[in-house]
Amino acid sequence: MNNFDFYCPTKIVFGKGSIAQLNDLINEAVGKGKRVLMIYGGGSIKKNGVYDQVKAAIKDHKLFEFSGVEPNPTYETCMKAVKMVKQKRINFLLAVGGGSTLDATKFIAAASKYKRWKDPYNIVSRSLPVKKAIPLGSVMTLPATGSEMNCASVISRTSTQEKHAFRDPKVFPKFSIVDPQTTYTLPIEQVRNGIIDTYTHVMEQYATCDVNTPLQDSWALGLIKTLLQEAPKVLANNEDYEAKANICWCATCGLNYWLSVGCIQDWSTHRIGHEITAFYGLSHGQSLAVILPRLWQARKQDKAQKLAKLAREVYGCQEADDLKAADCAIGKTEEFFNSLGMKTKLADYGVDSKEAAQRVKERFEERRTLLGEDEKVTPDMIYDILMNC
Amino acid sequence: MNNFDFYCPTKIVFGKGSIAQLNDLINEAVGKGKRVLMIYGGGSIKKNGVYDQVKAAIKDHKLFEFSGVEPNPTYETCMKAVKMVKQKRINFLLAVGGGSTLDATKFIAAASKYKRWKDPYNIVSRSLPVKKAIPLGSVMTLPATGSEMNCASVISRTSTQEKHAFRDPKVFPKFSIVDPQTTYTLPIEQVRNGIIDTYTHVMEQYATCDVNTPLQDSWALGLIKTLLQEAPKVLANNEDYEAKANICWCATCGLNYWLSVGCIQDWSTHRIGHEITAFYGLSHGQSLAVILPRLWQARKQDKAQKLAKLAREVYGCQEADDLKAADCAIGKTEEFFNSLGMKTKLADYGVDSKEAAQRVKERFEERRTLLGEDEKVTPDMIYDILMNC
Numbered sequence: 098m099n100n101f102d103f104y105c106p107t108k109i110v111f112g113k114g115s116i117a118q119l120n121d122l123i124n125e126a127v128g129k130g131k132r133v134l135m136i137y138g139g140g141s142i143k144k145n146g147v148y149d150q151v152k153a154a155i156k157d158h159k160l161f162e163f164s165g166v167e168p169n170p171t172y173e174t175c176m177k178a179v180k181m182v183k184q185k186r187i188n189f190l191l192a193v194g195g196g197s198t199l200d201a202t203k204f205i206a207a208a209s210k211y212k213r214w215k216d217p218y219n220i221v222s223r224s225l226p227v228k229k230a231i232p233l234g235s236v237m238t239l240p241a242t243g244s245e246m247n248c249a250s251v252i253s254r255t256s257t258q259e260k261h262a263f264r265d266p267k268v269f270p271k272f273s274i275v276d277p278q279t280t281y282t283l284p285i286e287q288v289r290n291g292i293i294d295t296y297t298h299v300m301e302q303y304a305t306c307d308v309n310t311p312l313q314d315s316w317a318l319g320l321i322k323t324l325l326q327e328a329p330k331v332l333a334n335n336e337d338y339e340a341k342a343n344i345c346w347c348a349t350c351g352l353n354y355w356l357s358v359g360c361i362q363d364w365s366t367h368r369i370g371h372e373i374t375a376f377y378g379l380s381h382g383q384s385l386a387v388i389l390p391r392l393w394q395a396r397k398q399d400k401a402q403k404l405a406k407l408a409r410e411v412y413g414c415q416e417a418d419d420l421k422a423a424d425c426a427i428g429k430t431e432e433f434f435n436s437l438g439m440k441t442k443l444a445d446y447g448v449d450s451k452e453a454a455q456r457v458k459e460r461f462e463e464r465r466t467l468l469g470e471d472e473k474v475t476p477d478m479i480y481d482i483l484m485n486c
Numbered sequence: 487m488n489n490f491d492f493y494c495p496t497k498i499v500f501g502k503g504s505i506a507q508l509n510d511l512i513n514e515a516v517g518k519g520k521r522v523l524m525i526y527g528g529g530s531i532k533k534n535g536v537y538d539q540v541k542a543a544i545k546d547h548k549l550f551e552f553s554g555v556e557p558n559p560t561y562e563t564c565m566k567a568v569k570m571v572k573q574k575r576i577n578f579l580l581a582v583g584g585g586s587t588l589d590a591t592k593f594i595a596a597a598s599k600y601k602r603w604k605d606p607y608n609i610v611s612r613s614l615p616v617k618k619a620i621p622l623g624s625v626m627t628l629p630a631t632g633s634e635m636n637c638a639s640v641i642s643r644t645s646t647q648e649k650h651a652f653r654d655p656k657v658f659p660k661f662s663i664v665d666p667q668t669t670y671t672l673p674i675e676q677v678r679n680g681i682i683d684t685y686t687h688v689m690e691q692y693a694t695c696d697v698n699t700p701l702q703d704s705w706a707l708g709l710i711k712t713l714l715q716e717a718p719k720v721l722a723n724n725e726d727y728e729a730k731a732n733i734c735w736c737a738t739c740g741l742n743y744w745l746s747v748g749c750i751q752d753w754s755t756h757r758i759g760h761e762i763t764a765f766y767g768l769s770h771g772q773s774l775a776v777i778l779p780r781l782w783q784a785r786k787q788d789k790a791q792k793l794a795k796l797a798r799e800v801y802g803c804q805e806a807d808d809l810k811a812a813d814c815a816i817g818k819t820e821e822f823f824n825s826l827g828m829k830t831k832l833a834d835y836g837v838d839s840k841e842a843a844q845r846v847k848e849r850f851e852e853r854r855t856l857l858g859e860d861e862k863v864t865p866d867m868i869y870d871i872l873m874n875c
Contacts, residue, residue, distance in 0.1 A: 098731040100501025105494070111748065112489025309728045312712045312735055319704025326700060339698045342487040346701055346748070355744055359500065359735070 098310050098359035105353055107246050108272040111346070113338070115276045116147070116236055119154040119191075126271035127189050127232050129157040134187040136178060136202045138166045138194045145282040147238055151193055161185050166194070169374055169381065170201035172218055172254040175208060179217070182209040182231065190233040192270075195287075196242025199235045203250040203268040206230040220263055221252045227265040234272045238279040240345040241291030241382070243298060243352025245273035253375060260371035275349065277341040285332065289437045290382025292328050292344065295351040296321065296433070297385040301364050302357035304393070304403045305470035310360050314403075317356045318410050323347055325411070328437060365468035366392050369479060372457045377448045386439045387446075390431040391485045395478055397423050399471065443486045454483035487699050487748035494742055496635050497661040500735070502727070504665045505536070505625055508543040508580075515660035516578050516621050518546040523576040525567060525591045527555045527583045534671040536627055540582055550574050555583070558763055558770065559590035561607055561643045564597060568606070571598040571620065579622040581659075584676075585631025588624045592639040592657035595619040609652055610641045616654040623661045627668040629734040630680030630771070632687060632741025634662035642764060649760035664738065666730035674721065678826045679771025681717050681733065684740040685710065685822070686774040690753050691746035693782070693792045694859035699749050703792075706745045707799050709736055714800070717826060754857035755781050758868055761846045766837045775828045776835075779820040780874045784867060786812050788860065832875045843872035 110118055123131065135151060142148040152160065163178045181187070182205065192202035208217035210229035219225045237245040244250070249264040280288075303317035324347055330340035350356065369392070370384035379387070393400060397420060405422035408414035414425040431441050443450045458480040461468070468474035499507055512520065524540060531537040541549065552567045570576070571594065581591035597606035599618035608614045626634040633639070638653040669677075692706035713736055719729035739745065758781070759773035768776070782789060786809060794811035797803035803814040820830050832839045847869040850857070857863035 098501070098728065098735065100504065102497065102499050104497040108491065108493040109747075110491050112487070115489065309732070311715060311732060312709060312739065315708025315711060316705050319708050320701060322704060323701045339487065342748070343698070343700060346487065350701065358498075359731070 099308055099361065101358045103354065103358050104266065105246060105269065107270045109246060109275065109349065110272060111275045112342070113276060113278055115274050116150040116154055116279075119151060119236065119274060120156045120158075122234060122272045122274070123155070123189060123191070124157060126234060131158045131189040132161065132185060132187050133158045133189045133191055134161045134163055134178070134182060134185065135191045135193055136163045136166060136198060136205065137192075138164070138168075138198050140164065141282070142193055142238065145238070145279060147193060147236065147279050151191070151236060158189070161187060166198045166201045168197050169251075169253045169260065170197045170204075172204075172221070172252055173256070175201050175204050175252065176217070178205045179208045188231060190231050192233065192235040193238070195237070195239030196244040199237065199244040199270070200242070200250040200252065202233050202235070203244075203248070204252050204263075206233045206268050207265065218254065220265075221250075221261040222259070224263050227267040230267040233268065233270055235270045236274045236279075239283060239287060239291060240280060240341075240348035241287075241294045243295070243349055245270060245275060246349050246353035249352070251371065258375045260375040262367075262371075275345050277338060277345045280341055280345065281336045283335065285335075285438070286380070288331055288335065289439055290380050291348060292324060292437060293382040293386050293434055293439055295348045296324055296430075297366055297389055298351040299356060300389065301366055302354075302360060302362050304400050304407065305361045305363045306399065307402050308359070308361055313356055313358065313360050314406065318407060320347055320350060320356065321407070321411050325433060332437060361470045363470045365474045368468050369457060369482070372460055373443075373448070373453065376456055377446070377453065379446055379448070383439070383446060386434045386441050387443055387486050388482065390427050390434075390441060391482050393423070393427045393430075394485065395482050396469070396474070397427070399473065443483070450484055450486050453486070454480045457483055488697055488750065490747045492743065492747050493655065494635060494658065496659045498635060498664065498738065499661060500664045501731070502665060502667055504663050505539040505543055505668075508540060508625065508663060509545045509547075511623060511661045511663070512544070512578060512580070513546060515623060520547045520578040521550065521574060521576050522547045522578045522580050523550045523552055523567070523571060523574065524580045524582055525552045525555060525587055525594065526581075527553070527557075527587050529553065530671070531582055531627065534627070534668060536582060536625065536668050540580070540625060547578070550576060555587045555590045557586050558640075558642045558649065559586045559593075561593075561610070561641055562645070564590050564593050564641065565606070567594045568597045577620060579620050581622065581624040582627070584626070584628030585633040588626065588633040588659070589631070589639040589641065591622050591624070592633075592637070593641050595622045595657050596654065607643065609654075610639075610650040611648070613652050616656040619654075619656040622657065622659055624659045625663045625668075628672060628676060628680060629669060629730075629737035630676075630683045632684070632738055634659060634664060635738050635742035638741070640760065647764045649764040651756075651760075664734050666727060666734045669730055669734065670725045672724065674724075674827070675769070677720055677724065678828055679769050680737060681713060681826060682771040682775050682823055682828060684737045685713055685819075686755055686778055687740040688745060689778065690755055691743075691749060691751050693789050693796065694750045694752045695788065696791050697748070697750055702745055702747065702749050703795065707796060709739060709745065710796070710800050712736055714822060721826060750859045752859045754863045757857050758846060758871070761849055762832075762837075762842060765845055766835070766842065768835055768837070772828070772835060775823045775830050776832055776875050777871065779816050779823075779830060780871050782812070782816045782819075783874065784871050785858065785863070786816075788862065832872070839873055839875050842875070843869045846872055
């Protein structure tokens with residue numbers, strides 16, 4: 098096991114009816130009488146009743162609203178919210194929605210306190226440390242990104258077609274409320290995307306090289322088993338509370354980094370996927386479903402041991418040879434994605450793989466970035482991977 | 487899954503050489519220039535070099551020392567430290583040692599800020615909320631209690647032969663350093679006790695009634711599998727770094743409550759075990775090893791589903807009948823304890839089971855306390871359980 102630090106001070110309040118605790122949670126985090134900016138997306142929270150629940154819950158604070166955060170939230174939209182934060186002298190941010198809303202809120206929290214003469218985009222593009230941020234909390238309505246229990250955020254920039262992630266302890270939510278009932282009205286595409294996002298988060302932490310972490314491995318595989326077991330239930334019935342609760346908790350644990358302390362992580366599927374989203378507008382889940390199986394195919398030699406363990410312990414594969422078992426893991430994973438109704442080829446989304454391969458390859462060449470747990474994923478390998486997508 | 491809150495703001499710094507980060511960690515937690523009281527036990531930290539490492543690491547603070555915390559730390563000893571805290575105007579506490587030292591430090595942190603005219607023993611005996619506490623951190627040298635990543639503490643009172651637990655968020659360590667190398671010099675009894683303590687922590691969270699928590703269950707069973715796999719390695723070689731690291735991380739995760747969010751917990755083995763320790767001086771691990779199998783025997787009907795799952799998933803039991811599979815889990819658990827060299831009968835420790843049964847029964851009768859996840863463990867059942875121990 099490698100040396101590690103672990104720190105996650107976010108309070109999770111999970112379960113039926115938990116939005117009612119919102120007022121007390123804000124009081125506990127920052128005291129009474131704050132100027133709270135509620136940040137949300139396109140208005141789905143007005144249809145599913147969450148907006149009303151939030152408004153009804155908040156009693157001791159003055160509430161302002163900023164709506165219009167898009168999926169793959171943009172720097173441009175966030176900067177409008179930053180302007181409002183300054184104008185209205187906001188001192189607490191409340192994200193209400195899915196991972197995009199919360200990611201945007203984390204960036205807004207940091208950018209609002211950024212030095213006036215500097216470009217806050219540095220926080221994402223150059224991963225500069227955040228010195229100050231406005232405190233924030235969340236009401237999470239979409240199990241997917243795990244953003245509710247980590248300090249990571251992914252922001253896109255429309256003007257340059259870029260998508261970058263940053264991570265900073267200053268933007269941990271003080272609390273996150275997860276009520277599985279708020280997910281009952283999600284469109285099936287979002288349920289599916291969320292499950293694939295969670296699957297990929299776990300695998301980017303697990304399917305790397307083995308540094309003797311049996312506990313972490315068993316947890317990663319236990320999470321995947323739970324996903325395989327619960328996913329068909331939520332697809333069959335969007336209001337199956339127990340299955341939804343299990344899927345929600347899997348999503349949170351998929352990226353609170355409990356699974357991967359002391360492990361070597363990968364994240365190349367996400368990095369390549371971000372480019373596909375930035376260039377072609379595939380949803381985050383779609384981009385991952387396309388890339389993960391092909392990336393594994395290209396990296397099979399290096400990932401054989403962990404992929405074989407996945408095949409044997411989760412998919413019941415009896416194959417003694419690691420490379421053959423790894424093939425089984427790749428096949429079964431793609432089969433699972435397809436079983437959710439997710440397409441796993443770029444052509445399925447009207448994207449020409451050769452063009453995509455060329456554009457993404459050039460981008461990583463410009464950035465001089467190597468990906469993967471061992472930095473073996475070169476621009477040329479990315480080209481080959483995308484040609485096979 | 488039941489509704490739950492989860493909160494754990496302790497920073498874990500894990501791995502080889504991590505004590506060197508101590509000074510920075512204190513600075514990060516409370517700033518420079520503090521009056522730090524280092525609290526430790528009987529001096530084993532002087533033999534294994536940890537004392538010197540701590541002294542060498544601390545640069546920006548004035549260091550004071552309080553030694554003599556005993557296993558099953560007593561209220562009486564803690565109150566001596568409280569006196570010193572007040573006299574020396576201490577503003578940070580640093581526990582260096584095992585769970586007993588840290589448990590004592592948590593109590594000292596709370597008792598030092600307790601209202602002057604009230605008896606701090608109320609914090610443990612009546613579980614009164616802690617309003618203020620001195621901030622604390624730890625250097626953990628014994629994988630067992632999980633105290634390094636929770637806000638729980640168990641304190642004994644010599645004068646009344648009592649042992650009580652309390653839990654309060656005000657006594658979370660700001661940080662805990664876990665360097666598996668510090669455990670190389672542990673006597674084998676302590677290694678064994680620690681493994682059994684961890685096993686029992688996990689089982690008191692898992693082996694209750696099933697409320698549909700497949701992820702949490704898989705993690706609990708993954709932890710038990712890891713213990714079974716790594717325990718023989720550390721017993722064979724006290725300096726096997728990889729195995730020690732895995733055992734240390736299992737111990738921390740065994741009681742940071744990651745395993746049991748949304749689950750129903752038990753803790754009756756611990757509660758009965760505390761009385762056996764208070765009356766007869768068995769170590770905590772010994773008391774658990776004696777009680778857990780016999781308590782499961784008595785509660786087999788109610789715990790059958792979870793015990794059967796343990797038997798099948800961890801011990802490879804093929805028995806289709808839940809009650810028969812539960813018997814397998816009980817037998818295999820006792821076999822595992824014995825394989826570590828742990829005796830599992832009261833008579834092995836020179837304790838008369840009839841006398842113990844009578845004394846402990848009377849104590850729970852006086853307290854009018856029912857134990858167990860369903861409060862079905864009556865004083866009469868405790869009597870029967872101890873008669874079979």
